[in-house]
Amino acid sequence: MSTRVPHPVFTEEMRKTHTILFPNMVDIHFRLLQNVLEQSGYHARLLTNEGSQVSSTGQKYVHNDTCYPALLTIGQMISALETGGYDPDRTALVLPQTGGGCRASNYVSLLRKALRDAGYPQVPVISLNLQGLDDSPGFKITLPLLRKMLACMAYGDLLMILANQVRPYELQSGQTDQLVDQWIRELSGQFETGAGYDLHAMKRNDGLIARSFHEVPVRRVPKVKTGVVGEIYVKYSALANNHLEEFLRQQDCEIMMPGIMQFLLYAADMPLEDVRLYGGKKSTQVLNGVMLTYLTKYESLVMDAIGLYPEFTVPARYRRLKELAGGLIGTGCKMGEGWLLTAEMAELAESGYGNIVCAQPFGCLPNHIAGKAMIAKVRRRYPEANIVAIDYDPGAARVNQENRIKLMLSIARENLQQRTAAAAD
Numbered sequence: 087m088s089t090r091v092p093h094p095v096f097t098e099e100m101r102k103t104h105t106i107l108f109p110n111m112v113d114i115h116f117r118l119l120q121n122v123l124e125q126s127g128y129h130a131r132l133l134t135n136e137g138s139q140v141s142s143t144g145q146k147y148v149h150n151d152t153c154y155p156a157l158l159t160i161g162q163m164i165s166a167l168e169t170g171g172y173d174p175d176r177t178a179l180v181l182p183q184t185g186g187g188c189r190a191s192n193y194v195s196l197l198r199k200a201l202r203d204a205g206y207p208q209v210p211v212i213s214l215n216l217q218g219l220d221d222s223p224g225f226k227i228t229l230p231l232l233r234k235m236l237a238c239m240a241y242g243d244l245l246m247i248l249a250n251q252v253r254p255y256e257l258q259s260g261q262t263d264q265l266v267d268q269w270i271r272e273l274s275g276q277f278e279t280g281a282g283y284d285l286h287a288m289k290r291n292d293g294l295i296a297r298s299f300h301e302v303p304v305r306r307v308p309k310v311k312t313g314v315v316g317e318i319y320v321k322y323s324a325l326a327n328n329h330l331e332e333f334l335r336q337q338d339c340e341i342m343m344p345g346i347m348q349f350l351l352y353a354a355d356m357p358l359e360d361v362r363l364y365g366g367k368k369s370t371q372v373l374n375g376v377m378l379t380y381l382t383k384y385e386s387l388v389m390d391a392i393g394l395y396p397e398f399t400v401p402a403r404y405r406r407l408k409e410l411a412g413g414l415i416g417t418g419c420k421m422g423e424g425w426l427l428t429a430e431m432a433e434l435a436e437s438g439y440g441n442i443v444c445a446q447p448f449g450c451l452p453n454h455i456a457g458k459a460m461i462a463k464v465r466r467r468y469p470e471a472n473i474v475a476i477d478y479d480p481g482a483a484r485v486n487q488e489n490r491i492k493l494m495l496s497i498a499r500e501n502l503q504q505r506t507a508a509a510a511d
């Protein structure tokens with residue numbers, strides 16, 4: 087006998103009547119994404135509600151063994167409904183579903199149960215995935231929408247990486263952020279007219295974006311260069327990592343946030359790795375092979391544009407990251423962020439961002455294996471690497487997290503002073 091509880095489905099009609107709420111993760115990328123969804127006929131709202139209410143609501147409606155990213159995203163959505171700002175009879179929620187082996191594949195079911203328990207059984211949940219899991223007839227990822235969504239991720243990476251390399255040195259405070267806003271408006275305008283997301287247009291836009299950041303007046307002085315790696319949600323989401331980026335900026339650091347494209351390439355490549363290691367379907371090879379090729383083109387456009395100006399550091403491409411994992415961790419290790427997380431630490435150490443915060447949800451086994459547990463190995467290869475692993479969960483005190491990062495930064499500053507003095511001799 088089936089124990090499945092029936093749940094409401096997002097229908098064609100709801101497309102006109104319902105507002106779709108989705109949790110924020112990476113600010114620039116998701117602001118672009120919201121505009122694309124709006125232009126595609128959905129009423130989409132990016133959630134930005136924060137505070138202790140979010141995590142306490144999450145703790146109330148999901149089991150305390152559940153991953154912190156699930157607890158926060160579910161808490162954020164239910165507390166948004168509880169504010170009364172959204173009519174539950176005209177609201178839908180969207181969550182990504184990876185379809186991989188890790189617990190993130192169950193977040194959608196957890197959200198549905200939480201909605202029932204919180205008194206919102208009528209709210210449909212849309213699962214955002216490319217595997218055809220959990221169909222929502224009113225929400226279709228058409229080919230043009232998919233291409234625009236991928237373009238949002240590629241443009242988002244480019245804007246994020248360039249902004250992080252310009253903002254700490256800008257002469258006029260706020261100019262970099264204004265430039266980011268200007269590009270979000272410009273790109274969204276292009277998408278609205280059906281332009282801006284084919285490879286040709288992206289190459290042109292990427293070049294213009296890089297030039298505009300190159301032209302921001304700056305004064306480049308030595309600063310502590312810090313990288314951030316970790317579980318994807320905790321790494322990027324200010325809600326989850328207690329505004330880590332903002333904190334590092336206040337500490338006068340230049341930050342390198344590895345891009346989302348690398349994670350997408352990893353997600354497309356890992357089923358191929360399975361086939362290589364264990365055998366599998368020909369169709370997987372073909373489909374994922376096509377996806378990998380396509381994403382690699384996006385990645386190349388972003389990296390080529392950054393490389394146009396020598397003052398910018400170009401992050402390693404996915405292929406290089408995979409090479410860097412060699413000798414540290416097997417590329418069959420692919421739960422959570424898997425070997426990619428280890429490779430990103432190695433890459434940051436190689437590219438001058440060896441002061442690294444490894445942000446991980448407390449109790450996240452995959453990322454403790456590929457993150458915290460790999461630090462000693464990474465340090466053996468890169469003795470200068472200065473890495474701190476920080477756990478995030480509802481019980482972790484922000485002041486303790488920041489004090490541990492400050493300790494890492496004090497070592498980074500000493501190293502920087504020594505290098506600057508040695509260069510001046």
Ligand code: SF4
Nearest residue numbers: 153188189190422450
């Ligand atoms: S990677 Fe970690 S946080 Fe994400 S689903 Fe797996 S266990 Fe949970």
